[in-house]
Structure formats: C-alpha cells, structure tokens
Amino acid sequence: xxxxxxxxxxxxxxxxxxxxxxxxxxxxxxxxxxxxxxxxxxxxxxxxxxxxxxxxxxxxxxxxxxxxxxxxxxxxxxxxxxxxxxxxxxxxxxxxxxxxxxxxxxxxxxxxxxxxxxxxxxxxxxxxxxxxxxxxxxxxxxxxxxxxxxxxxxxxxxxxxxxxxxxxxxxxxxxxxxxxxxxxxxxxxxxxxxxxxxxxxxxxxxxxxxxxxxxxxxxxxxxxxxxxxxxxxxxxxxxxxxxxxxxxxxxxxxx
Amino acid sequence: xxxxxxxxxxxxxxxxxxxxxxxxxxxxxxxxxxxxxxxxxxxxxxxxxxxxxxxxxxxxxxxxxxxxxxxxxxxxxxxxxxxxxxxxxxxxxxxxxxxxxxxxxxxxxxxxxxxxxxxxxxxxxxxxxxxxxxxxxxxxxxxxxxxxxxxxxxxxxxxxxxxxxxxxxxxxxxxxxxxxxxxxxxxxxxxxxxxxxxxxxxxxxxxxxxxxxxxxxxxxxxxxxxxxxxxxxxxxxxxxxxxxxxxxxxxxxxxxxxxxxxxxx
Ligand SMILES: Nc1ncnc2c1ncn2[C@@H]1O[C@H](COP(=O)(O)OP(=O)(O)O)[C@@H](O)[C@H]1O
Ligand SMILES: [Mg+2]
Numbered sequence: 001x002x003x004x005x006x007x008x009x010x011x012x013x014x015x016x017x018x019x020x021x022x023x024x025x026x027x028x029x030x031x032x033x034x035x036x037x038x039x040x041x042x043x044x045x046x047x048x049x050x051x052x053x054x055x056x057x058x059x060x061x062x063x064x065x066x067x068x069x070x071x072x073x074x075x076x077x078x079x080x081x082x083x084x085x086x087x088x089x090x091x092x093x094x095x096x097x098x099x100x101x102x103x104x105x106x107x108x109x110x111x112x113x114x115x116x117x118x119x120x121x122x123x124x125x126x127x128x129x130x131x132x133x134x135x136x137x138x139x140x141x142x143x144x145x146x147x148x149x150x151x152x153x154x155x156x157x158x159x160x161x162x163x164x165x166x167x168x169x170x171x172x173x174x175x176x177x178x179x180x181x182x183x184x185x186x187x188x189x190x191x192x193x194x195x196x197x198x199x200x201x202x203x204x205x206x207x208x209x210x211x212x213x214x215x216x217x218x219x220x221x222x223x224x225x226x227x228x229x230x231x232x233x234x235x236x237x238x239x240x241x242x243x244x245x246x247x248x249x250x251x252x253x254x255x
Numbered sequence: 256x257x258x259x260x261x262x263x264x265x266x267x268x269x270x271x272x273x274x275x276x277x278x279x280x281x282x283x284x285x286x287x288x289x290x291x292x293x294x295x296x297x298x299x300x301x302x303x304x305x306x307x308x309x310x311x312x313x314x315x316x317x318x319x320x321x322x323x324x325x326x327x328x329x330x331x332x333x334x335x336x337x338x339x340x341x342x343x344x345x346x347x348x349x350x351x352x353x354x355x356x357x358x359x360x361x362x363x364x365x366x367x368x369x370x371x372x373x374x375x376x377x378x379x380x381x382x383x384x385x386x387x388x389x390x391x392x393x394x395x396x397x398x399x400x401x402x403x404x405x406x407x408x409x410x411x412x413x414x415x416x417x418x419x420x421x422x423x424x425x426x427x428x429x430x431x432x433x434x435x436x437x438x439x440x441x442x443x444x445x446x447x448x449x450x451x452x453x454x455x456x457x458x459x460x461x462x463x464x465x466x467x468x469x470x471x472x473x474x475x476x477x478x479x480x481x482x483x484x485x486x487x488x489x490x491x492x493x494x495x496x497x498x499x500x501x502x503x504x505x506x507x508x509x510x511x512x513x514x515x516x517x518x519x520x
Binding site: 149167247248 | 308311313331333335336337339341343345346347356357359360361394395396414
C-alpha cells in the first residue's frame with residue numbers, strides 16, 4: 001500500500017517538476033505569450049474564464065456520456081446476438097469488422113448534414129466511434145468460455161439461461177471492461193472532432209473560436225479541460241471495473 | 256446403500272474428426288457394484304476421460320448402453336457429481352460461493368434439504384472436512400493448486416451424490432499434496448459411501464484407493480484386466496507396506512509391460 005503511495009507521489013512530483021521547467025524555459029528563452037503561454041498564464045486564464053469553460057465542458061460531457069451510454073446499451077445486446085445466432089456471427093460479424101476499418105470521424109460531416117448542428121450529430125459520432133471496441137471486446141469475452149467450463153455447467157445440469165448468467169457473462173466481464181476503457185477514450189475524441197466540424201457549443205467549438213482569434217492561452221485552457229475529462233472518465237471506468245470484478249486485477253497480480 | 260449400481264454394455268465411442276474417425280473406446284463391458292470404489296488406469300489417450308464423459312452423460316456413446324440403477328443414461332443424471340482434472344473453479348466466485356454453485360443452479364434451498372441445515376452451513380462443514388475452514392471468503396486465485404482441487408471436490412460433494420466421478424483429480428498436484436488428498440478422499444468415501452469412479456494413470460494410487468482396478472488397453476480403449484483389491488479398510492500409510500499391495504502393483508505393472516506400454520531400455 002505504501003509502495004503504491006510512493007509511486008503516485010513520484011508521479012505527482014515529476015509532473016510538478018516538468019511544469020516548473022516549462023515555466024522556467026518560457027522565462028529564460030523569452031518565448032512570447034502568443035506562441036506558448038506559461039503554466040501560470042494558463043492557470044490565471046482558467047480562473048478568469050472559469051464559468052465559460054465549465055459551460056462548454058458540460059455540453060461536451062453530455063455528448064460523451066450519451067454517445068458512450070448508447071454504445072453500451074446497443075453494443076452489449078448486439079454482441080449477445082452475434083454470439084448466440086449463427087446467422088449473425090457468420091454473415092453480420094465480418095461486415096462489422098469491415099465497417100470498423102472506416103475511420104468513424106470521417107462520417108461527421110455527413111451526420112451533421114443529416115442530423116443538424118445540434119447535439120444529436122455529436123452524440124452519434126461519439127457513439128459510432130466507441131461502439132465497435134465495446135462490441136468486439138464483448139463478443140471476444142462471451143466467446144472466451146473454455147470447454148472445461150462448459151462441461152462443468154453441463155454436469156451441473158445448468159440450462160442455457162444459467163450457462164449465460166452464471167458462466168459466460170461473468171467470464172466476459174474483464175474483456176467487456178477493456179472495451180469500455182477504449183470506448184470512453186474514443187468517445188471523447190469523437191465528441192470533440194464532431195464539434196470541430198460544426199457546432200455552436202462545446203469544448204471543440206471553444207477551441208476553434210480561440211484558434212480563430214489566435215488566443216493560444218485559451219486553447220491551452222481547453223486542452224487542460226479535455227485532459228481532465230479524458231483522465232477522469234477513464235479513471236471512473238477503472239474504478240467501476242475494480243468494484244465489479246475485484247477478482248480480476250488481483251488474480252493477475254495487479255497492473 | 257447410497258451408491259449407484261452401474262452396468263455398461265458393449266459401449267463404444269467413435270469421434271468423427273476432419274482426419275477421419277477416431278475409435279476411442281471399443282466394446283467396454285463393466286458391472287460396477289453400488290457403493291464400490293473403482294479405479295480406471297490406462298495409458299494416456301486410451302479413452303479414460305471419454306469413458307467418464309459418457310458415464311457423466313456429457314457425451315453420448317456411439318454404441319452400447321449405460322444403465323444406472325436400472326435406468327438407461329441419457330444425459331447428465333441427478334445424483335452424479337463430476338470432478339475434472341482441472342479444478343474449473345469460477346474465478347469470480349469466492350470459495351464458498353463456488354461450493355454452493357450446484358445448489359444455486361438447482362434452486363435448492365434450506366427447506367428442500369432433509370437435514371434442514373442451511374446451505375452455507377453445509378458448505379462450511381464440507382470445507383472444514385477437507386481442511387479449508389477460514390478460507391470461505393477467499394477467491395480462487397488466492398489458493399494453491401491442492402486447495403483449489405479440494406474446493407472442486409466440495410462442490411461435488413454438496414450435491415449429495417450417489418455417484419462421484421473423478422478424472423485424474425490429483426494429476427496436477429505435487430507428490431505430498433497428492434498423498435494427503437488420497438487420505439482425505441478415503442475419509443470422505445467412508446463417510447458418504449457413494450459409488451466412486453476414479454480415473455488415474457498412477458498404479459499405486461489406484462491400488463491404494465480402490466475395491467477394484469480396471470486396467471485399460473491403449474486406444475481403442477477396452478477393459479484389459481479387472482482386478483479385485485482385497486486390502487482391509489480403513490486404509491492408511493501402512494497399507495502401502497502390505498505384501499498384497501506390492502503384489503497388486505506388480506501385477507498391474509506387468510499387464511502394462513506385456514502391452515508394450517511400459518518397457519525398459
Ligand atoms: N472430442 C474429441 N474429438 C476427437 N477425438 C477425441 C475427442 N476427445 C477425445 N478424442 C480422442 O480419443 C482418444 C481418447 O481420449 P481421452 O479419453 O481424452 O484419453 P485419456 O483421458 O485416457 O488420456 C484420444 O486419442 C483422443 O485424441
Ligand atoms: Mg484424460
């Protein structure tokens with residue numbers, strides 16, 4: 001435990017050191033503010049424009065959550081159908097894998113034509129980009145039950161519903177969570193890129209506005225906000241993972 | 256008593272594979288007395304696991320019949336418990352939850368039990384019997400191989416079986432743990448008096464545990480020799496020094512030698 005604390009302390013100290021170095025270099029090399037603001041400039045600006053940053057972050061967060069939530073709600077049942085239906089796995093699955101190779105963000109302009117400049121088109125992009133990793137990982141997880149375990153379930157006379165609930169699904173959870181982790185990270189990318197394409201609100205929009213005004217400090221503020229959102233959501237999923245499958249990480253000796 | 260009587264008649268098993276048919280078992284005939292302890296020994300690949308899977312109803316024979324207590328076996332019958340070579344514990348369940356799994360799947364609750372003992376108490380008692388008290392709430396990854404296999408045995412026992420089938424259950428254990436597991440198994444057997452079919456490739460293990468040792472031929476498997484083991488029960492460390500124990504082991508070894516399964520350089 002104390003080992004873990006020492007490790008996170010060293011991370012924090014290193015980070016602080018790097019930020020201090022940044023500050024120092026800007027000062028020593030006299031880098032102009034319109035090219036690279038110092039950490040204190042950024043921090044100051046965050047305080048000044050706090051309300052605006054929070055408002056735009058809120059919009060982007062809603063898009064991320066809606067898109068990611070949609071991927072889960074559609075992806076998991078879909079994976080179950082693919083695993084249990086011969087037709088779906090033989091005919092549908094190869095098509096899905098093919099579709100996965102299309103960069104989903106390239107659909108953003110099209111979706112904006114179809115669904116307008118509002119939130120819906122952003123939610124759909126976030127959904128499309130996070131859907132495939134969740135689907136593919138869930139399928140892999142549901143297929144990971146070994147023959148031995150199937151034999152055990154049969155010897156215990158489990159019906160097919162029980163085989164699913166007691167064996168297949170729990171066995172799939174580590175893989176499903178791996179999919180969630182990739183999915184949530186991609187959902188952030190999807191929402192922001194969709195906002196770049198066309199929007200009136202959100203961090204991607206704010207980024208574009210700042211760019212057009214050559215306001216580099218504000219751009220950095222947006223990047224900080226996105227970093228916090230990205231890291232926060234990833235950690236949220238990790239915490240949920242540790243809570244729902246405590247046997248998993250530990251059984252592999254931790255990360 | 257509380258064991259199944261099993262009659263196997265002309266049982267055959269052919270696996271259809273891409274590279275042609277594999278005859279795993281041919282014309283197996285056996286009559287296994289109720290509440291007896293039978294071991295099956297044979298070289299690797301001779302069809303021991305196949306035989307157990309057929310008896311357990313996990314696979315269907317391609318010929319012949321299996322009759323248990325005058326009923327033809329079609330699928331996994333109640334009263335059968337299987338312990339596999341791998342412990343197949345569910346990593347996401349604690350030890351006691353693993354033991355309770357069969358009851359959960361069958362929706363057996365306290366008032367279904369004749370002894371009116373709660374399921375948890377029953378599970379705890381079994382775990383205690385195999386020396387695992389205090390480990391109830393551990394996860395399988397926290398246990399050693401021997402401990403895990405004991406949990407798997409408890410998971411079999413909680414079904415209150417009349418036939419316990421074990422497929423090389425101690426195969427993956429070190430020699431000392433293995434010997435201890437044998438003593439534990441004999442203790443359990445003397446208490447429950449179910450029929451036991453024990454598959455092993457260890458001759459000593461088979462002789463030490465059983466009332467009868469069935470020696471199988473190399474593939475396609477069939478009964479090569481059927482040896483009654485007349486050693487007194489309860490058996491213990493001293494049984495191994497018994498002259499008859501040594502003779503039985505020699506006898507089985509010479510059967511393998513004559514088959515070319517065992518040969519000296
Ligand atoms: N599902 C299967 N499909 C094809 N061949 C099989 C299958 N299961 C077992 N066999 C073959 O049947 C023979 C007996 O296997 P097995 O019963 O596992 O032997 P043992 O347990 O005695 O080592 C082996 O040759 C094996 O390759
Ligand atoms: Mg085998």
